[in-house]
Amino acid sequence: MKLDILTLFPEMFKGVFESSILKKAKEKKAYDYQLVDFREYTENKHKKVDDYTYGGGAGMVLSPQPIFDAVEDLKKRANSNPRVILMCPQGEPYSQKKAEELAQEDHVILVCGHYEGFDERIRTELATDEISIGDYVLTGGELGAMVVTDSVVRLLPEVLGNEQSAQEDSFSNDLLEHPHYTRPSDFRGHQVPDVLLSGNHKKIDEWREYESLKRTYERRPDLINEDQLTAQQQKLLNEIKANKSL
Incomplete structure (x- = not known):
C-alpha cells in the first residue's frame, strides 16, 4: 500500500510512524508513506493556505488551490486513482469495517484539515470519502490520520506476527x-x-x-x-x- 498524508504539520507523525507496528510494517515493505506539506503547493506569495469565508463568520477556511494541486500531483506521480479521504468531524464515523475496506486499496491519500474546515469544493470535487474518528473536535486532522493509518496497516498481509490476531480483535x-x-x-x-x-x-x-x-x-x-x-x-x-x- 502507498499512503500519502497531506498535512501542515508533518513533524507530528514521526514518533508514531517510526515506532512499533507501523515502523515494522514499513521495514517489511507492507506499505510506504509520504508526509506532504501542502503549504509547498500554494501559489500565494506569503505561503498562505487559508482565507476568510464568504458571507462572514469566525475563523479561516482551507483554500482549494494548494490541496487540489497537491492531490493532482500525487496522482500523476503514482499514476493511480487513489481514495482521497478528508479527516473531518462531519465525516462517516470510523469503524473496523471501514479499516478493512481501506486495507484493500493500493493507494490512499489522507487530507488533514485545520482551522474552520475545508472549502466545500474540496469535499464535492476532490474527496472520495470523509472520515470522523469521533463526535468531538480536534485541533486538526493529524491525530485522526494516525488512527486510520494504524488501524489499516495492521490489517495488511504479514504485518502482525499472528494473522489470527487481527481476525479476533474487538469489532472484527x-x-x-x-x-x-x-x-x-x-x-x-x-x-x-x-x-x-x-x-x-x-x-x-x-x-x-x-x-x-x-x-x-x-x-x-x-x-x-x-x-x-x-x-x-x-x-x-x-x-x-x-x-x-x-
Whole structure:
C-alpha cells in the first residue's frame, strides 16, 4: 500500500510512524508513506493556505488551490486513482469495517484539515470519502490520520506476527473481544478461569464466544444485531439475558 498524508504539520507523525507496528510494517515493505506539506503547493506569495469565508463568520477556511494541486500531483506521480479521504468531524464515523475496506486499496491519500474546515469544493470535487474518528473536535486532522493509518496497516498481509490476531480483535466480528489471561494462574488470590487451564479447546472456544457476547451485551449492546447471530450465538445471548435479569 502507498499512503500519502497531506498535512501542515508533518513533524507530528514521526514518533508514531517510526515506532512499533507501523515502523515494522514499513521495514517489511507492507506499505510506504509520504508526509506532504501542502503549504509547498500554494501559489500565494506569503505561503498562505487559508482565507476568510464568504458571507462572514469566525475563523479561516482551507483554500482549494494548494490541496487540489497537491492531490493532482500525487496522482500523476503514482499514476493511480487513489481514495482521497478528508479527516473531518462531519465525516462517516470510523469503524473496523471501514479499516478493512481501506486495507484493500493500493493507494490512499489522507487530507488533514485545520482551522474552520475545508472549502466545500474540496469535499464535492476532490474527496472520495470523509472520515470522523469521533463526535468531538480536534485541533486538526493529524491525530485522526494516525488512527486510520494504524488501524489499516495492521490489517495488511504479514504485518502482525499472528494473522489470527487481527481476525479476533474487538469489532472484527461486530463483537467485543473476550477476556484474556496470562501467567500466573493465581495472582493475589484472583484465579484464571478453570476452563482456560483445561486444555479442552472446544470448551475454551465456547467460553470465549460466551464471554465475547456477554461483554458486548453489557458494554456495547448497540453492536449486537440479533438477525445476524448464529443459532448458537442466539442461544448464548438468551442465557446471558436471563442471567442478567435474575
